[in-house]
Amino acid sequence: MKTIKYLVIIFAVFSWVSCNKNLTEKYSIKxxxxxxxxxxxxxxxxxxxxxxxxxxxxIGNQEFKDSLQCLRIAELVVQKMEKKNFPTITIEELKKNNIEFKN
Incomplete structure (x- = not known):
């Protein structure tokens, strides 16, 4: 009888997890x-x-100088989206992340 109770609990937990799978978005960066x-x-x-x-x-069409700078901002954008925030980047955020650009 205990085995059946444990199986029912395990099934309920897996069902709940699979139903709530869409709560977290899956993002990837290239x-x-x-x-x-x-x-x-x-x-x-x-x-x-x-x-x-x-x-x-x-300002203008400036590209990132290296891949690490590019990745830092891409990760910041994803963090904002995961928090359901609009993924805009400000000049202050560029400076805070040591991004090289012409102002």
């Missing part, structure tokens, strides 16, 4: 290199969601 710099794409559940060919908030 860093890409161009002739003059780097840019990022953000994928949501495997589909292209954001294509960011230049540094957000920076």
């Amino acid at each position: 860093i890409l290199k161009t002739e003059s710099g780097y840019y990022y794409d953000v994928y949501k559940k495997g589909k292209l969601f954001i294509h960011q060919p230049n540094i957000p908030a920076a």
